[in-house]
Amino acid sequence: THQWRGLIEEYRDRLPVSAATPVVTLLEGGTPLVPAQVLSERTGCDVFLKVEGANPTGSFKDRGMTMAISKAKEAGAQAVICASTGNTSASAAAYAVRAGLVCAVLVPQGKIALGKMGQALVHGSRILQVDGNFDDCLTLARELSENYPVALVNSVNPVRIEGQKTAAFEIVDMLGDAPDIHVLPVGNAGNITAYWKGYREYAKDGLATRTPRMWGFQASGSAPIVDGAPVLKPQTIATAIRIGNPASWAFAEAARDESGGLIDKVTDRQILAAYRLLAAQEGVFVEPASAASVAGLLAKAEAGLVDAGQRIVCTVTGNGLKDPDWAVAGAPQPQVVPVNAQAAAQRLGLLD
Numbered sequence: 174t175h176q177w178r179g180l181i182e183e184y185r186d187r188l189p190v191s192a193a194t195p196v197v198t199l200l201e202g203g204t205p206l207v208p209a210q211v212l213s214e215r216t217g218c219d220v221f222l223k224v225e226g227a228n229p230t231g232s233f234k235d236r237g238m239t240m241a242i243s244k245a246k247e248a249g250a251q252a253v254i255c256a257s258t259g260n261t262s263a264s265a266a267a268y269a270v271r272a273g274l275v276c277a278v279l280v281p282q283g284k285i286a287l288g289k290m291g292q293a294l295v296h297g298s299r300i301l302q303v304d305g306n307f308d309d310c311l312t313l314a315r316e317l318s319e320n321y322p323v324a325l326v327n328s329v330n331p332v333r334i335e336g337q338k339t340a341a342f343e344i345v346d347m348l349g350d351a352p353d354i355h356v357l358p359v360g361n362a363g364n365i366t367a368y369w370k371g372y373r374e375y376a377k378d379g380l381a382t383r384t385p386r387m388w389g390f391q392a393s394g395s396a397p398i399v400d401g402a403p404v405l406k407p408q409t410i411a412t413a414i415r416i417g418n419p420a421s422w423a424f425a426e427a428a429r430d431e432s433g434g435l436i437d438k439v440t441d442r443q444i445l446a447a448y449r450l451l452a453a454q455e456g457v458f459v460e461p462a463s464a465a466s467v468a469g470l471l472a473k474a475e476a477g478l479v480d481a482g483q484r485i486v487c488t489v490t491g492n493g494l495k496d497p498d499w500a501v502a503g504a505p506q507p508q509v510v511p512v513n514a515q516a517a518a519q520r521l522g523l524l525d
């Protein structure tokens with residue numbers, strides 16, 4: 174059989190698992206690395222999209238969660254908890270089902286996309302909306318995990334980073350070497366930390382000749398790393414990265430500095446433009462936060478800061494179906510027609 178076996182089996186020797194670890198998997202990872210024609214033309218580079226929305230619950234979180242839930246199960250946990258802007262909770266809820274664990278979820282009230290809420294609900298997690306932002310949720314989740322019998326599965330749990338680093342392995346395995354630049358959105362900063370770890374491990378072991386420059390992009394209303402101070406009231410339409418005090422802040426700065434990269438910010442307007450470009454011109458439907466990577470790349474290219482001929486990978490972190498409001502917003506309602514081919518052809522513009 175040729176079915177992808179899930180990232181723990183595929184990269185077992187590079188992960189902290191043993192024969193005693195019960196592998197909890199939905200066969201995550203092995204996601205498409207799609208050549209992006211329009212982005213390549215615009216930048217003069219070879220641009221690829223690492224489409225993480227193709228994971229089982231529709232985001233890259235599944236990479237970390239297969240590890241976090243497997244290790245929680247191995248340690249004998251009965252329950253897990255996470256704070257989330259939506260995707261972590263969707264993933265934790267699904268993997269907890271597979272493991273037979275209780276899943277508790279803390280989300281910022283009114284600030285997570287409907288699709289993600291639906292996932293946490295349908296997978297049977299215990300959800301609380303917290304009267305606060307993501308950073309408040311994480312503080313509360315940490316406190317609960319320290320004082321009650323419940324294991325924390327946020328990316329402050331190092332095994333989450335271990336799982337997520339496999340995306341860098343997959344990219345090098347596909348391309349034959351690391352790209353020149355790797356671009357991704359930054360929220361709590363776990364993912365940029367994980368990719369950097371993955372790239373470094375492959376280079377150290379001779380599986381890549383180099384490491385890429387790491388380019389991270391925050392939303393301008395939620396850009397503590399760029400602004401140099403926590404943001405007390407983070408704002409952005411990209412709710413997944415509406416985070417004012419990232420837990421992996423220092424690791425993200427290390428990834429930036431050690432790789433010769435950068436962390437910058439993009440406006441909601443730039444995010445939405447990239448979101449629409451990806452869908453309308455590349456055929457790839459991502460959620461708004463995911464488009465921050467592409468928005469950042471385009472902004473740098475327009476500023477003349479991207480040399481032609483480079484190989485660039487943008488991670489698009491979550492599926493567009495998670496948060497379809499932005500696809501529908503501002504678009505005209507499709508017209509209603511009778512069951513009549515000529516009328517339909519006319520409205521479709523097929524007669525001229």
Ligand code: F0G
Pocket residue numbers: 232234256257258259260261262328358359360361362363364365413414460462463490491
């Ligand atoms: N993109 C999406 C779609 C996300 O859901 C997240 C984070 C990020 C990017 C940023 O990744 O936090 O590792 O820097 N979502 C978390 C959650 C916070 O709760 O689902 P990061």
